[in-house]
Amino acid sequence: xxxxxxxxxxxxxxxxxxxxxxxxxxxxxxxxxxxxxxxxxxxxxxxxxxxxxxxxxxxxxxxxxxxxxxxxxxxxxxxxxxxxxxxxxxxxxxxxxxxxxxxxxxxxxxxxxxxxxxxxxxxxxx
Amino acid sequence: xxxxxxxxxxxxxxxxxxxxxxxxxxxxxxxxxxxxxxxxxxxxxxxxxxxxxxxxxxxxxxxxxxxxxxxxxxxxxxxxxxxxxxxxxxxxxxxxxxxxxxxxxxxxxxxxxxxxxxxxxxxxxx
Numbered sequence: 001x002x003x004x005x006x007x008x009x010x011x012x013x014x015x016x017x018x019x020x021x022x023x024x025x026x027x028x029x030x031x032x033x034x035x036x037x038x039x040x041x042x043x044x045x046x047x048x049x050x051x052x053x054x055x056x057x058x059x060x061x062x063x064x065x066x067x068x069x070x071x072x073x074x075x076x077x078x079x080x081x082x083x084x085x086x087x088x089x090x091x092x093x094x095x096x097x098x099x100x101x102x103x104x105x106x107x108x109x110x111x112x113x114x115x116x117x118x119x120x121x122x123x124x125x126x
Numbered sequence: 127x128x129x130x131x132x133x134x135x136x137x138x139x140x141x142x143x144x145x146x147x148x149x150x151x152x153x154x155x156x157x158x159x160x161x162x163x164x165x166x167x168x169x170x171x172x173x174x175x176x177x178x179x180x181x182x183x184x185x186x187x188x189x190x191x192x193x194x195x196x197x198x199x200x201x202x203x204x205x206x207x208x209x210x211x212x213x214x215x216x217x218x219x220x221x222x223x224x225x226x227x228x229x230x231x232x233x234x235x236x237x238x239x240x241x242x243x244x245x246x247x248x249x250x251x252x
Contacts, residue, residue: 024189026199044244052246059247063150063240066207073152073240081192114189114199118170120178121185 022058022077025084028110029072029101036069039104043072050097051076056083070106081113148184148203151210154236155198155227162195165230169198176223177202182209196232207239 031039047060056079065071078084088094157165173186182205191197204210214220 023192026189040243047244047246059245061245062243063152064243066149066239066241068238071238072243112194112197113192115192117166117188117190117198118173119185119187120173 022079022116023081023084024114024116025074025076025078026112026114027074027076029074030068030106030109031070031072031104032106033070035104036064039072039101040064042101042104043074046097046100047074047076050093050100051088054083054091054093055087056080057088074109084113148205148242149207149210150240150242151200151202151204152238152240153200153202155200156194156232156235157196157198157230158232159196161230162190165198165227166190168227168230169200172223172226173200173202176219176226177214180209180217180219181213182206183214200235210239 029043043062047062051057051060058077058079060077061075063073063075065073076084155169169188173188177183177186184203184205186203187201189199189201191199202210
Protein backbone atom coordinates (compact mmCIF):
# COMPACT_ATOMS: atom_id res chain seq x y z
CA UNK A 1 0.00 0.00 0.00
CA UNK A 2 2.91 2.34 0.49
CA UNK A 3 3.79 2.49 -3.18
CA UNK A 4 0.86 3.75 -5.18
CA UNK A 5 1.56 4.92 -8.72
CA UNK A 6 1.84 8.70 -8.98
CA UNK A 7 -1.36 8.93 -11.02
CA UNK A 8 -3.38 7.35 -8.21
CA UNK A 9 -1.84 9.65 -5.65
CA UNK A 10 -2.65 12.69 -7.78
CA UNK A 11 -6.20 11.46 -8.23
CA UNK A 12 -6.59 10.93 -4.50
CA UNK A 13 -5.37 14.43 -3.69
CA UNK A 14 -7.49 15.92 -6.46
CA UNK A 15 -10.68 14.43 -5.04
CA UNK A 16 -10.16 15.77 -1.58
CA UNK A 17 -9.15 19.23 -2.67
CA UNK A 18 -11.48 19.90 -5.60
CA UNK A 19 -14.59 18.73 -3.72
CA UNK A 20 -14.64 21.96 -1.79
CA UNK A 21 -15.45 24.27 -4.67
CA UNK A 22 -17.12 22.15 -7.33
CA UNK A 23 -20.76 22.37 -8.37
CA UNK A 24 -22.89 19.23 -8.21
CA UNK A 25 -25.59 18.85 -10.85
CA UNK A 26 -28.25 16.43 -9.63
CA UNK A 27 -30.58 15.01 -12.27
CA UNK A 28 -33.50 12.97 -10.94
CA UNK A 29 -34.57 10.71 -13.79
CA UNK A 30 -37.64 8.48 -14.24
CA UNK A 31 -37.64 6.04 -17.10
CA UNK A 32 -40.30 3.86 -18.63
CA UNK A 33 -40.96 0.63 -16.70
CA UNK A 34 -39.19 -2.48 -17.93
CA UNK A 35 -36.37 -0.59 -19.63
CA UNK A 36 -33.89 -0.65 -16.74
CA UNK A 37 -31.38 -3.04 -18.26
CA UNK A 38 -31.23 -1.10 -21.53
CA UNK A 39 -31.04 2.19 -19.70
CA UNK A 40 -28.22 1.01 -17.43
CA UNK A 41 -26.07 0.77 -20.55
CA UNK A 42 -27.49 3.86 -22.27
CA UNK A 43 -26.91 6.28 -19.42
CA UNK A 44 -23.29 5.18 -18.95
CA UNK A 45 -22.71 5.41 -22.69
CA UNK A 46 -24.38 8.82 -22.78
CA UNK A 47 -22.17 10.25 -20.04
CA UNK A 48 -19.01 8.72 -21.44
CA UNK A 49 -19.66 9.73 -25.04
CA UNK A 50 -21.40 13.09 -24.68
CA UNK A 51 -20.55 14.60 -21.29
CA UNK A 52 -17.13 13.37 -20.19
CA UNK A 53 -15.24 15.63 -22.60
CA UNK A 54 -17.30 18.75 -21.80
CA UNK A 55 -15.56 21.88 -20.53
CA UNK A 56 -15.42 21.90 -16.74
CA UNK A 57 -16.51 18.25 -16.34
CA UNK A 58 -14.87 16.77 -13.24
CA UNK A 59 -16.59 13.42 -12.81
CA UNK A 60 -19.93 11.70 -12.29
CA UNK A 61 -21.93 9.21 -10.29
CA UNK A 62 -24.98 7.24 -11.39
CA UNK A 63 -27.30 5.76 -8.75
CA UNK A 64 -30.09 3.27 -9.49
CA UNK A 65 -33.19 3.14 -7.29
CA UNK A 66 -33.98 0.14 -5.09
CA UNK A 67 -37.55 1.05 -4.00
CA UNK A 68 -38.21 2.73 -7.36
CA UNK A 69 -36.33 0.80 -10.09
CA UNK A 70 -37.41 3.35 -12.73
CA UNK A 71 -35.54 6.06 -10.81
CA UNK A 72 -31.94 7.04 -11.51
CA UNK A 73 -30.02 9.85 -9.87
CA UNK A 74 -27.19 11.19 -12.01
CA UNK A 75 -24.70 13.50 -10.31
CA UNK A 76 -22.22 15.38 -12.45
CA UNK A 77 -19.39 17.35 -10.90
CA UNK A 78 -18.60 20.62 -12.70
CA UNK A 79 -15.99 23.27 -12.08
CA UNK A 80 -18.60 26.05 -12.35
CA UNK A 81 -22.37 26.35 -12.69
CA UNK A 82 -21.98 27.91 -16.13
CA UNK A 83 -19.96 24.94 -17.37
CA UNK A 84 -23.24 23.04 -17.18
CA UNK A 85 -25.95 25.63 -17.75
CA UNK A 86 -24.25 27.52 -20.58
CA UNK A 87 -21.23 25.69 -21.99
CA UNK A 88 -22.75 22.23 -22.00
CA UNK A 89 -26.42 22.95 -22.55
CA UNK A 90 -25.68 25.17 -25.55
CA UNK A 91 -23.31 22.64 -27.10
CA UNK A 92 -23.98 19.95 -29.71
CA UNK A 93 -22.95 17.41 -27.05
CA UNK A 94 -26.15 18.17 -25.13
CA UNK A 95 -28.18 17.13 -28.16
CA UNK A 96 -26.08 13.96 -28.41
CA UNK A 97 -26.76 13.23 -24.73
CA UNK A 98 -30.49 13.70 -25.10
CA UNK A 99 -30.57 11.54 -28.24
CA UNK A 100 -28.99 8.66 -26.30
CA UNK A 101 -31.00 8.83 -23.06
CA UNK A 102 -34.11 10.84 -23.97
CA UNK A 103 -36.04 7.96 -25.56
CA UNK A 104 -36.13 6.15 -22.20
CA UNK A 105 -37.44 9.06 -20.12
CA UNK A 106 -40.94 8.77 -18.68
CA UNK A 107 -40.89 12.53 -17.98
CA UNK A 108 -38.46 15.43 -18.16
CA UNK A 109 -35.79 14.94 -15.47
CA UNK A 110 -35.72 17.26 -12.48
CA UNK A 111 -32.36 19.02 -12.49
CA UNK A 112 -30.92 21.29 -9.79
CA UNK A 113 -27.46 22.33 -8.69
CA UNK A 114 -25.78 22.08 -5.31
CA UNK A 115 -22.69 23.04 -3.43
CA UNK A 116 -20.95 20.50 -1.24
CA UNK A 117 -21.60 21.39 2.40
CA UNK A 118 -19.72 18.49 3.98
CA UNK A 119 -18.59 14.96 3.38
CA UNK A 120 -16.63 12.37 5.24
CA UNK A 121 -15.28 8.90 4.58
CA UNK A 122 -15.57 5.88 6.83
CA UNK A 123 -14.54 6.60 10.43
CA UNK A 124 -12.63 3.33 10.77
CA UNK A 125 -10.10 4.46 8.17
CA UNK A 126 -9.18 7.81 9.64
CA UNK B 127 3.24 12.27 -4.59
CA UNK B 128 4.87 8.86 -4.79
CA UNK B 129 5.03 8.43 -1.04
CA UNK B 130 1.60 8.72 0.49
CA UNK B 131 1.22 7.58 4.09
CA UNK B 132 -0.23 4.07 4.33
CA UNK B 133 -3.47 5.37 5.85
CA UNK B 134 -4.17 7.55 2.81
CA UNK B 135 -3.41 4.70 0.46
CA UNK B 136 -5.76 2.40 2.36
CA UNK B 137 -8.47 5.04 2.31
CA UNK B 138 -8.01 5.54 -1.41
CA UNK B 139 -8.30 1.84 -2.14
CA UNK B 140 -11.25 1.49 0.22
CA UNK B 141 -13.22 4.13 -1.64
CA UNK B 142 -12.75 2.59 -5.02
CA UNK B 143 -13.46 -0.95 -3.90
CA UNK B 144 -16.26 -0.47 -1.42
CA UNK B 145 -18.25 1.76 -3.76
CA UNK B 146 -19.23 -1.25 -5.80
CA UNK B 147 -21.40 -2.93 -3.21
CA UNK B 148 -22.48 -0.24 -0.80
CA UNK B 149 -26.03 1.10 -0.43
CA UNK B 150 -26.65 4.82 -0.86
CA UNK B 151 -29.40 6.34 1.24
CA UNK B 152 -30.60 9.59 -0.34
CA UNK B 153 -32.62 11.92 1.88
CA UNK B 154 -34.17 14.89 0.10
CA UNK B 155 -34.76 17.51 2.79
CA UNK B 156 -36.72 20.79 2.74
CA UNK B 157 -36.27 23.14 5.65
CA UNK B 158 -38.08 26.26 6.75
CA UNK B 159 -37.03 29.40 4.86
CA UNK B 160 -34.43 31.60 6.53
CA UNK B 161 -32.97 28.80 8.64
CA UNK B 162 -30.18 27.76 6.27
CA UNK B 163 -27.26 29.00 8.31
CA UNK B 164 -28.50 27.29 11.47
CA UNK B 165 -29.31 24.12 9.58
CA UNK B 166 -25.88 23.99 7.91
CA UNK B 167 -24.43 23.47 11.38
CA UNK B 168 -27.25 21.28 12.69
CA UNK B 169 -27.16 18.71 9.89
CA UNK B 170 -23.39 18.27 10.14
CA UNK B 171 -23.65 17.96 13.92
CA UNK B 172 -26.52 15.50 13.57
CA UNK B 173 -24.60 13.22 11.24
CA UNK B 174 -21.42 13.41 13.26
CA UNK B 175 -23.08 12.88 16.63
CA UNK B 176 -25.91 10.50 15.83
CA UNK B 177 -25.11 8.62 12.60
CA UNK B 178 -21.35 8.35 12.20
CA UNK B 179 -20.99 5.63 14.82
CA UNK B 180 -23.94 3.55 13.54
CA UNK B 181 -23.39 -0.05 12.49
CA UNK B 182 -22.57 -0.28 8.79
CA UNK B 183 -22.03 3.47 8.34
CA UNK B 184 -19.39 4.06 5.66
CA UNK B 185 -19.51 7.80 5.04
CA UNK B 186 -21.73 10.69 3.99
CA UNK B 187 -22.17 13.68 1.76
CA UNK B 188 -24.31 16.76 2.34
CA UNK B 189 -25.32 18.93 -0.62
CA UNK B 190 -26.95 22.35 -0.32
CA UNK B 191 -29.29 23.62 -3.04
CA UNK B 192 -28.40 26.59 -5.24
CA UNK B 193 -31.76 27.15 -7.00
CA UNK B 194 -33.65 26.01 -3.88
CA UNK B 195 -31.71 27.14 -0.78
CA UNK B 196 -34.18 25.34 1.50
CA UNK B 197 -33.22 22.03 -0.14
CA UNK B 198 -30.51 19.73 1.18
CA UNK B 199 -29.60 16.31 -0.18
CA UNK B 200 -28.00 14.06 2.38
CA UNK B 201 -26.36 10.87 1.10
CA UNK B 202 -25.28 8.24 3.58
CA UNK B 203 -23.24 5.23 2.51
CA UNK B 204 -24.17 2.00 4.28
CA UNK B 205 -22.78 -1.50 4.06
CA UNK B 206 -26.28 -2.98 3.73
CA UNK B 207 -29.86 -1.74 3.35
CA UNK B 208 -30.76 -3.20 6.76
CA UNK B 209 -27.98 -1.22 8.45
CA UNK B 210 -30.14 1.81 7.73
CA UNK B 211 -33.72 0.56 7.69
CA UNK B 212 -33.47 -1.75 10.71
CA UNK B 213 -30.28 -1.23 12.74
CA UNK B 214 -30.27 2.55 12.59
CA UNK B 215 -33.96 3.38 12.43
CA UNK B 216 -34.73 1.19 15.43
CA UNK B 217 -31.87 2.61 17.48
CA UNK B 218 -31.88 5.43 20.02
CA UNK B 219 -29.45 7.24 17.72
CA UNK B 220 -32.28 7.75 15.20
CA UNK B 221 -34.25 9.63 17.84
CA UNK B 222 -31.14 11.71 18.60
CA UNK B 223 -30.78 12.51 14.89
CA UNK B 224 -34.39 13.59 14.54
CA UNK B 225 -34.16 15.71 17.69
CA UNK B 226 -31.24 17.64 16.18
CA UNK B 227 -32.51 18.16 12.61
CA UNK B 228 -36.28 17.59 12.85
CA UNK B 229 -37.17 21.07 14.19
CA UNK B 230 -35.91 22.63 10.93
CA UNK B 231 -37.86 20.41 8.53
CA UNK B 232 -40.62 22.00 6.46
CA UNK B 233 -41.96 18.51 5.65
CA UNK B 234 -40.96 14.90 6.18
CA UNK B 235 -37.85 14.18 4.05
CA UNK B 236 -38.17 11.90 1.03
CA UNK B 237 -35.85 8.95 1.59
CA UNK B 238 -34.98 6.20 -0.88
CA UNK B 239 -32.07 3.81 -1.36
CA UNK B 240 -29.83 3.25 -4.35
CA UNK B 241 -27.09 1.06 -5.66
CA UNK B 242 -24.11 2.61 -7.40
CA UNK B 243 -24.37 1.90 -11.12
CA UNK B 244 -21.24 3.75 -12.23
CA UNK B 245 -18.92 6.54 -11.30
CA UNK B 246 -15.78 8.08 -12.68
CA UNK B 247 -13.33 10.76 -11.71
CA UNK B 248 -11.99 13.55 -13.85
CA UNK B 249 -10.66 12.40 -17.24
CA UNK B 250 -7.59 14.64 -17.07
CA UNK B 251 -6.25 12.66 -14.14
CA UNK B 252 -6.49 9.18 -15.61
